[in-house]
Amino acid sequence: MTHMHITTWVIALILVIVSYGLYSAGNRKGAKIAHMILRLFYILIILTGAELLFRFTVWNGEYIAKAVLGLVTVGLMEMLLIRRKKEKSITGIWVGFIVVLLLTIALGLRLPLGFKVF
Numbered sequence: 001m002t003h004m005h006i007t008t009w010v011i012a013l014i015l016v017i018v019s020y021g022l023y024s025a026g027n028r029k030g031a032k033i034a035h036m037i038l039r040l041f042y043i044l045i046i047l048t049g050a051e052l053l054f055r056f057t058v059w060n061g062e063y064i065a066k067a068v069l070g071l072v073t074v075g076l077m078e079m080l081l082i083r084r085k086k087e088k089s090i091t092g093i094w095v096g097f098i099v100v101l102l103l104t105i106a107l108g109l110r111l112p113l114g115f116k117v118f
Contacts, residue, residue: 001055005048012041013101016077023084035081042074062111069104076100 015038022031053059053067076097083090 001048001051005045005052008041008044008048012038012045012077015041016081019081020084023081031085035085038077038081042078045070045074062107066104066107066111069100069107073097073100073104 015034019031019034019038022028022034049067049070053063056063076093080090080093080097083093
């Protein structure tokens with residue numbers, strides 16, 4: 001399940017970049033399609049992340065922090081695309097997205113589950 005979670009994250013990050021580029025290029029129809037597919041991946045990310053979280057009966061604060069940071073990352077991805085679509089300022093959201101994404105990835109690699117295969 002860990003590999004599925006990581007795969008969905010990677011695909012979601014690619015779709016964010018593609019959707020952002022399509023919105024920037026003015027291709028609304030293509031951007032909307034990529035954005036809807038991305039929303040499906042949000043659901044997959046949350047479901048696989050929840051499965052990984054609830055797999056263990058003993059939690060510590062790092063697992064909870066990773067889950068919260070993951071949800072914040074998903075929220076920032078959506079905010080980034082919506083604000084780009086509406087052509088509003090997004091510099092702060094880009095900075096926040098990159099910082100939270102790096103923290104989420106770093107914490108995910110630090111936790112004992114890491115890249116173990118189940």
